[in-house]
Amino acid sequence: MKITFPHMGTISIPVKALFNELGFEVIVPPPITNKTIELGVKHSPEFACFPLKLNMGNFIEALEDGADTIVMGGGVGPCRFGYYSQVQKRILTDLGYNFEMIVLEPPHSYNEFLDKLKKLKNKNSWNTIYKALRITIAKIDAIDKIDIHTAEVRPYCQNKSDLDNTYEKILDRLDKASGIKDIERVTREGFDELNENKNLELENPVKIALLGEIYMLLEKRANMGIEKYLGNLGAVVKRNVYLGNWVREHLNPLPFRKKNPAVHAAKPYLDHFVGGHGRESVGDAVIKAKENYDGIVHILPFTCAPEIIAQSLLPKVSKDYNIPILTLSLDEHTGRLGLHTRLEAFYDLLSRRERATLEV
Amino acid sequence: MKIGIPRALLYYNYYPGWKAFFENLGYEVKVSPKTDKKILDDGVKLCIDDVCLPIKIYLGHVKKLIEENEVDTIFAPRFIGVERKKYLCPKLFGLPNLIINQFELSEDRILSPTVDLTKKPLAFLKELISLGNKLNCRMVDTLKSYNTALACQNNYENELLSGNLPLDILEANSNHSDKRRGMLDTRSMLDTKVAVLGHSYNINDDFINHNLIEKLRNSDVFPITTEMISKKSKEKGLKKLEKPIFWTFGKEIIGSAYSSLTDREVDGIILVVSFGCGPDSLINELVEREMKGANIPLLMITLDEHTGEAGINTRVEAFVEMLKRRKQAV
Numbered sequence: 001m002k003i004t005f006p007h008m009g010t011i012s013i014p015v016k017a018l019f020n021e022l023g024f025e026v027i028v029p030p031p032i033t034n035k036t037i038e039l040g041v042k043h044s045p046e047f048a049c050f051p052l053k054l055n056m057g058n059f060i061e062a063l064e065d066g067a068d069t070i071v072m073g074g075g076v077g078p079c080r081f082g083y084y085s086q087v088q089k090r091i092l093t094d095l096g097y098n099f100e101m102i103v104l105e106p107p108h109s110y111n112e113f114l115d116k117l118k119k120l121k122n123k124n125s126w127n128t129i130y131k132a133l134r135i136t137i138a139k140i141d142a143i144d145k146i147d148i149h150t151a152e153v154r155p156y157c158q159n160k161s162d163l164d165n166t167y168e169k170i171l172d173r174l175d176k177a178s179g180i181k182d183i184e185r186v187t188r189e190g191f192d193e194l195n196e197n198k199n200l201e202l203e204n205p206v207k208i209a210l211l212g213e214i215y216m217l218l219e220k221r222a223n224m225g226i227e228k229y230l231g232n233l234g235a236v237v238k239r240n241v242y243l244g245n246w247v248r249e250h251l252n253p254l255p256f257r258k259k260n261p262a263v264h265a266a267k268p269y270l271d272h273f274v275g276g277h278g279r280e281s282v283g284d285a286v287i288k289a290k291e292n293y294d295g296i297v298h299i300l301p302f303t304c305a306p307e308i309i310a311q312s313l314l315p316k317v318s319k320d321y322n323i324p325i326l327t328l329s330l331d332e333h334t335g336r337l338g339l340h341t342r343l344e345a346f347y348d349l350l351s352r353r354e355r356a357t358l359e360v
Numbered sequence: 361m362k363i364g365i366p367r368a369l370l371y372y373n374y375y376p377g378w379k380a381f382f383e384n385l386g387y388e389v390k391v392s393p394k395t396d397k398k399i400l401d402d403g404v405k406l407c408i409d410d411v412c413l414p415i416k417i418y419l420g421h422v423k424k425l426i427e428e429n430e431v432d433t434i435f436a437p438r439f440i441g442v443e444r445k446k447y448l449c450p451k452l453f454g455l456p457n458l459i460i461n462q463f464e465l466s467e468d469r470i471l472s473p474t475v476d477l478t479k480k481p482l483a484f485l486k487e488l489i490s491l492g493n494k495l496n497c498r499m500v501d502t503l504k505s506y507n508t509a510l511a512c513q514n515n516y517e518n519e520l521l522s523g524n525l526p527l528d529i530l531e532a533n534s535n536h537s538d539k540r541r542g543m544l545d546t547r548s549m550l551d552t553k554v555a556v557l558g559h560s561y562n563i564n565d566d567f568i569n570h571n572l573i574e575k576l577r578n579s580d581v582f583p584i585t586t587e588m589i590s591k592k593s594k595e596k597g598l599k600k601l602e603k604p605i606f607w608t609f610g611k612e613i614i615g616s617a618y619s620s621l622t623d624r625e626v627d628g629i630i631l632v633v634s635f636g637c638g639p640d641s642l643i644n645e646l647v648e649r650e651m652k653g654a655n656i657p658l659l660m661i662t663l664d665e666h667t668g669e670a671g672i673n674t675r676v677e678a679f680v681e682m683l684k685r686r687k688q689a690v
Contacts, residue, residue, distance in 0.1 A: 047641035077606030078447035080638050086603050087642045090649060108604065270457045272438060272474070275450035303636040308410050309454035316461050329410055 002027050004067035006055040009218030010147075011243060013175045014139040019071075021132030022122050027067040029058035032221040036061060041332045043091055050222055050301035050331045051215040052084050059088065063097045071120075074105030078275040079306060137247075138180050142187040144242040146170055149194055151238065154231035155205045156198040163197045164228075170194075202234070206350045209288035211240040211281055212299040213307050216330060218243060223299055224336055226328075226343065230297070233347045238293075240284040241277075262287060269313045278306030282313050289321035295350040296323060297343075302331040324349060361495075362388045363471065364431030366421035367395070369414055369452070370439060372526040372560040377513030378435065384505035385497050390431050392421040394531075395567035399424055404665050406462055412634040413568060413664045414561050415451050415458075422459055426469075434459070435471045441478035446608045449639060471495075520587035525573060527564040552683055555620055556583045557613045557647075558632030559640075562663060569632060570669040572661070572676065579680045584626060586612040593619040600650070610643040617647045621654050627683045628657040630676075635664035657683060 003019050004027045005012070012028045019026045030036070032054060040057030059070055075082030085103045092099065102120065107113035121129065150167050157163045170190035177183045208230055216223050217239055230237050240262070262283025270282045285296050298314060300307030311327045318325040326346045328339065363382050365371060371391070382389050392399075395417055403420025425431050436459055439452040456472035459465065471494065473487040492502030519529055554576060562568055563585055576583045586594075597618030598604070598611065605611045613631070620626045629651060633640045644660065651658045659679045661672060 045641045045645040047636055047638075048645070049638070049641075076445065078450050078453075078639075080642055082606060083603070083639075083642050086601070087645055090646060094649060269461065270454060272440075272453055272457070274453040275447075278450065278454065303410070303638055303641065305450040305638040308408070309451060309458070312408050312411060312458055313454075313461055 001025065001069050002067045003069045003071055004029055004059070004062035004065075005071045006058045007032055007219065007221075008051075008215055008246075009220065009243060010143050010171060011218070013143060013171065014136045014243075014247075015071075016175070017139050018132055018136040021135055022120070022124055022129070024122060027062050027065050029062040030065070032057065032219070037221075037332055043095065045087070047303055048087070049080060049304055051213075051219070052080070052088070053332065054219065054222060055084065056088055056091065059092060060095075060097075063092070063099060068099050070099055070101045072101060072103050074103040076106055081276075134180060135178075135183070138183045139174060139177070140244050140247055142174055142183050142190075143171070144244045145187055146174070146190050146194070147242060148238070149191055151227060151231055152236060153194050153198050154228070155202055155234045155236055156200045158199050159197070160232050163194070166190075166193050166197060206235040206295070206347065207293045208235045208237050208347075208350065209240065209284070209291075209293045209296045210237055210299070211284045211288070211296065212277075212310075213281075213301055213304055214241050214246055214277055216299045216301055217241050218246070222301075223330060224334070224339055226297065226299065226339075229340060229343055230347060233344065234351070235347060238288075240280070240288070265290075269316060270309070274306045274309045276304065276306030278308075278310040281307060281310035282317065285314055285317045285323075285325065286321070289317065289323040293323065294353065295346065296325040297346070298325060298327040300327070300329055302329045302333075304329075324353070361433065362390050362431045364425035364434045365389060365391050366418055366425060366434070366436065367392045368418040368421045368565070369455075369561050370437075372530070372564040374513065375530060376516040377509045380512035381505050381509035382435075384508050385492070385495060385501060387495070390425070392424045395421070395565050400567070400665060410636065412451065412636055414559065414634055415455070416665065417561075417565070417568060418455070419458070419462065422463065426463060426465075433469050433471055434465070438472050438474045440474060440476035442475065442608060443477055445478055445604070445606060446611060447478060447606055448608055449637075517587070521590065523588055525564060525583070525585060526560060526587065527566065527573070530564075551687065552581045552680070553584055553626045554581050554680075554683065555589075555616060555626040555629045556585050556632065557616055557629060559609050559634070559637075560585075560587070562632045562634060568663055569661070570667070570672045572630075572632065572672065575673070575676050576680070579677070581680055581683075586616045589616045589619060593623055596622060601646075605643070607639045607643070610639045613640075614643055614647060618650060620656060621650065626656075627687065628659070628679065630679070631658065631660045633660065633662050635662050657686070 002025045005015055007029055016026045016028055036057035037054065039060050040053035040055070043060065044053040044056045072085045073081065074085050082105070085101060089101050102116055150163065154160065154163060170186065170193065173186045174183065177186050210217065210227055227237050227239065260280060262280040264283065265286040266279045266283030270279050273279055281298060285298070288296055298311065300311065314325050314327060324346070326342065365375065365378060379389050399420035400417060402423045403416035403418065406419040406423065407416045422434060422436065425434055436456055438456045439448045441447045456470065460470060471491060473491045475484060477484055488506055489499055489502055492499060516529065520526065556563055556572065566574065573583055594612065594615030597615045600618050605614060617629055620629065631644055631647060633644060648658060659675060661675065
C-alpha cells in the first residue's frame with residue numbers, strides 16, 4: 001500500500017510522519033507547481049472551488065509517481081468539502097487510474113468504520129499507534145510555533161531571503177526529526193535561528209490579521225504567499241487559523257470540543273452556522289478589531305458560499321469598528337501582480353492611518 | 361397586519377403552505393410582484409458581486425416590499441434543511457442576517473423562523489410556536505393553523521406530481537395556465553419530453569430563465585421537472601451513488617437525472633444552474649459524466665444577471681431540434 005494525500009500548507013510533514021510510524025510507504029505529492037494547478041484545473045469542474053482543483057492536481061501527480069491509495073478528508077455538509085472525495089474519485093477513475101480512496105469522515109455505517117480503521121491500523125499495536133499520534137501532534141505544534149514566530153520576526157529582518165532560507169531549513173529538520181525530544185530541540189534551535197535574522201529597528205509596525213477559508217489560509221501556493229508578502233512589506237501578520245486548529249477540529253475523535261470564541265463574537269452580525277468557516281470569519285474579524293489590529297485581510301476561494309456570506313457582512317463590521325477590511329476571492333485566474341498591487345495599496349493605507357493616529 | 365412574502369427562492373416550493381398558515385391566523389399576505397428589470401437591478405446593487413443571482417433577486421423583492429410600504433413585516437425564514445441530514449445552501453442559512461444587515465430592519469419588521477428538520481423535527485415545532493407568540497397568537501391556533509397549512513401544502517405537492525409546474529399553479533391567472541391545460545391534455549401525444557432540472561427558483565422564475573419553460577412548450581416539448589418525478593423513482597436513481605448527497609436540491613437533481621437512465625422517460629436533459637453555484641458545481645459534474653456514458657443528450661444553461669435571452673434561444677432551439685431529429689432517426 002503506497003499512501004498519498006493532498007497538500008495543505010505544511011500538512012505533509014506531520015501526515016507523512018504518522019503513516020511512516022504506522023509502517024506504510026508514503027508518496028508525498030510533488031510540491032504544488034504551475035503544472036499541478038494546470039492539471040487540477042483541467043480535470044475539475046469549472047466552478048468547483050480552488051482547493052478541489054489543487055487536490056486533483058496533487059492526486060494525479062502522486063498517482064503518476066506510483067501511489068495506489070489516497071487518504072482524504074470528508075464530511076457531511078453543507079460545505080462542498082464533504083463531497084470532494086466522491087467527485088474526485090469519479091474523475092480519477094474515468095481518467096483510468098487504479099487506486100483505493102480512504103475517506104476520513106463520520107461513517108454512515110459501523111462496518112464501514114471498522115473496515116477503514118482496520119486498513120489504517122495495519123497490524124500495529126495500540127502502543128505504536130499512540131506513539132505515532134504523539135509524534136504527529138508534536139510536529140504539528142512545532143510547525144505552528146515556527147510559522148507564528150517567522151511572521152513575527154519577518155518585518156524586523158533586513159534580508160528577507162535569509163529568513164526564508166532559515167525557515168525552509170527548520171521545516172526540513174522538523175520533517176526529518178524522529179522523536180519527541182528531537183522535535184522539541186529543533187523547535188528551540190529554530191527560534192534562536194529565526195531571531196538571529198532580526199536586525200531592523202521598527203516602531204509600531206502595522207499589524208494585519210489574516211482570516212478566511214482554512215485551505216486558502218494554509219496553502220501558500222493557493223494564496224500566493226499573502227502572509228509573506230505583507231510581512232516583507234513590513235507588517236506583522238497573524239492568521240486566525242493554523243494547522244493545529246484544523247487537525248483538532250476535523251480529526252478529533254473525541255466528542256467534546258473547545259467552544260470557539262469567534263462564534264460568540266459573530267453573534268450581532270451572524271447568529272447562525274453557515275457551513276465551512278463563514279461564521280468564524282465574521283467572529284474573528286470582530287475579535288481582531290477589538291484587539292486593535294490595524295487592518296484585516298479576508299481570503300476565500302472563488303464561489304465559496306459560506307465565505308461569501310461572511311464577505312457580505314464584513315463591511316458592517318468594518319464600519320462599526322472603524323477597521324479597514326480587504327476581501328480577496330482567489331482562484332486559478334488570480335494574477336500575482338494584480339494581487340500584490342492590491343496588497344501594497346492596502347498596506348500603504350494602513351501605515352498612513354497608523355501615522356495619522358500617532359501624530360494626533 | 362400585513363405580512364409580505366418575497367416572490368423568490370423557496371416561495372415556489374412552499375407558498376401555498378405559508379399562505380394558508382398566515383391567513384388562518386387572520387393575517388393578510390402580500391406577495392411581491394413578478395421579477396422584473398427593476399427588481400433585478402435593485403438586488404444587484406444590494407449585494408456584493410460574488411453572491412449568486414437568486415439571492416440578488418430575493419433582496420430585490422425584499423426591497424420592493426419594504427419600499428412600497430404596504431406590508432408591516434417581511435416573512436423571510438432561515439432555511440437550514442427540510443429533511444433529515446440534508447441541507448439547503450449556506451447562503452440560505454445566512455439570508456435573514458443579510459436582510460437585517462442590509463436594510464437595518466428592526467426586529468418587529470422581519471419574521472425569520474428557523475426551518476431546520478435536519479436533526480430534530482421538534483425544534484421546528486418550537487420555532488413555529490415562538491413565531492406564533494411573536495404574532496400574538498394562542499398556541500392552539502398556531503398549531504391548528506399549521507395543520508391546515510400542511511394539508512394545503514400536500515395538496516399543492518400532489519398537483520405538482522401530476523404534471524403541473526409551480527408557476528402554473530401559483531400564477532393561475534396568467535396565460536401560462538391556458539397553455540398548461542392544453543399541454544396536460546395532449547401530453548400523451550407529445551413525444552418529446554425533456555427533463556428540466558435545477559433549483560425551483562431558477563426553473564419557475566420566467567424572468568431569471570428568460571421564459572425557458574414557455575419556449576419549450578411552444579416547440580411542443582413537454583418539460584418534466586423534479587417536482588413531477590416520484591420520490592420512488594428518484595430514490596432508485598440515487599442508489600447509484602456510493603455516498604448519500606447532503607444537499608436537498610442536489611439530491612433532487614441527481615435523483616431525477618439518474619432515474620432517467622433506467623426509466624428512459626425523457627429524451628434529453630436541460631440543467632439550469634446559477635453562475636457560481638457551489639453545490640451544483642459538483643452535482644452537475646456527476647450528472648454530466650453519467651449522461652455521457654448513457655448517451656442521453658444534455659444541455660447546461662448557466663444564469664446570471666448578464667445572461668442574454670438570444671444566447672439561450674439559440675441553444676434551446678438547437679437542442680430541441682437535435683432531440684427531434686434523433687427521434688426520427690430511430
